[in-house]
Amino acid sequence: EAVQAVLEQIRKTEPAVHAYVSYDEESALKRAEEVQKQIDDGTLTGPLAGVPMAVKDNICTKGYKTTCSSRILENFVPTYAAQAVENLIAAGVVIIGKTNMDEFAMGSTTETSAFGPTKNPWNQEHVPGGSSGGSAAAVAAGECFMALGSDTGGSIRQPASFCGITGMKPTYGTISRYGLIAYGSSLDQIGPMAKDVSDCAALLETVASYDKKDSTSIERDEYDFTSALVDDVKGMKIGIPKDYFGEGLDSEVREAVMNAARTLEEKGAVIEEFDLGLVDYAIPAYYVIAAAEASSNLSRFDGIKYGYRAKGAEGLHAMYKKTRSEGFGPEVKRRIMLGSFVLSSGYYDAYYLKALRTKALIKQEFDKAFASYDLILGPAAPTTAPKLGDSLSDPIKMYLGDIYTISANLAGLPGISVPCGKDSKGLPIGLQLLGDCFQEKKLIRAAYAFE
Ligand code: GLN
Secondary structure (H helix, E strand, C coil): CHHHHHHHHHHHHHHHHCCEEEECHHHHHHHHHHHHHHHHCCCCCCCCCCCEEEEECCECECCECCCCCCHHHCCCCCCCCCHHHHHHHHCCCEEEEEECCCHHHCCCCCCCCCCCCCCECCECCECCCCCCHHHHHHHHCCCCCEEEEEECCCCCHHHHHHHCCEEEECCCCCCCCCCECCCCCCCCEEEEEECCHHHHHHHHHHHCCCCCCCCCCCCCCCCCCHHHCCCCCCCCEEEEEHHHHCCCCCHHHHHHHHHHHHHHHHCCCEEEEECCCCHHHHHHHHHHHHHHHHHHHHHHCCCCCCCCCCCCCCCHHHHHHHHHHHHCCHHHHHHHHHHHHHHCCCCHHHHHHHHHHHHHHHHHHHHHHHHHCCEEEEECCCCCCCECCCCCCCHHHHHHCCCCCHHHHHHCCCEEEEEEEECCCCCEEEEEEEECCCCHHHHHHHHHCCC
16 A cells, blocks of 8 residues: 555656656566565564665666666666665565666766756755755655665765755665665765654664675674664753854754754753864865765776667777767766876875875864764755756855765764754755764664654
C-alpha cells in the first residue's frame, strides 16, 4: 500500500517537480509483493521492511541505470550495487528509482544535471538545492518516504534545508563509499534524508556498516542510533559561532535559527556564542581539494571503460577528447580544469598543498571548539532556496553559499540539517547542528527536540 501510494503521488507531482532521473513502477510493485510475502510469513522484520525509498543517481544499483545526471553515464548499468544499497535491500526496502542531482554532485542547485533541473516542491520557481536536490524534493513531495543522498560539501544538508526535510551527513567512514561514484573521495559521504529525525536515525542505522571494500570505512563501536531519539537536551553545551552570523546571512534565516537556539535553551541546553577561527578559509580550501580529487577521479571516464563514447573521432586521443567534450557539462569541465591546474607541477605547493594545510588547521579549530561544546549550532545555508537560473550564471556566488556546510567535510565531522521555520515567501529554513567525530547520537538527540 505504501508503495502504491507513493507511485500515485509520483504520477501527480513528478511532471512538475522532476525529482527522479528514472523510476520503475513495475519492478517496485513486484518487489513490494515479494517483501509483503516475507513480512507475512515472518522471514522479514525490521522498521524499514516495505518502505518505498529513492536513491541518488550516483549510488550504484545493480542492473539498474546509474547516471550521475551526466551524458557520459547516460546508459551506464552497474554490474554491482553499492554496499549502502545492499544494506537497504537486506532490510526489505523497496527502491522506487534514482534521483536527479547536479552532474557528478558538482553544484548546489541540481541545475547542472544533464537531464534538466528539479524544482522545489514548495515553490516551483525555486531550486531544491543540491547536489542531492532530487532526493530532497522526492521526500518533500511525498514521492518516496526516505532517500539516500551524498554529501561532499553540504549536498545532503543544504537541499534538506531548502526543501524542509531532515538530512544528515555522518562522520566520514560511517557508511561505506563502495559503489558511490567518487567526486572528492576524502570528503564524500552517503547519508540519510527523510521527513524527520526519527526516520533519519532509522535509515542511518540500516545503511551504516563497516566494509572492507572501502579502505576508509571505520569499524564503529556501535551502530545503534535510534536509542538517541529522546526528548532531553538538559545540560547539553551548544556553541554558536559568531562568525556564522556575519555578512551575507539573510535576516529571516538568522531570526529562525536564533529562535531555534532559544527553543533548545528553554529545554535546558546551555547556549553560548564563541569565535570559530578560519571560517573564511573553508571555501577556498574546499574548492581546491574537491576539484583536485574530482579531476583525478573523473579521469576514468574516457570512452573506453564506461558509458558514452563519441563517434567519428580519428585515433585514441581524439576519441578521448571528443568523448569528454561531449559527455561532460560546463561545471564538471570547470572543476576538471581547476583540479588539474592546482595539482600541476609548479602550482601544487602553492594551491593543493596549502589547501591541505588549511584543512588540517580547520580540523584543529573544531577540536578546540568541541573541547568546550557538545555541538555547534548555526544556519545550514545563508539564504533560502534561490530562484531557478539565479545561481548558474555566477559560479563563485554559488560556491559562497556553501560557507556553513563544507567545513564539516574538510574535518570529517557529522552534521544534521533540520527544518526550523519558513521565510516570508513560504520557503523552508534549515538549522544545522555539527558534532565531533562519532557524536551522531548527540546530533540526533538535539535535533529530536524539534520533532
Ligand atoms: N556545492 C558543493 C560543490 O559543488 C557541494 C556539493 C556536494 O556536496 N556534492 O562541490
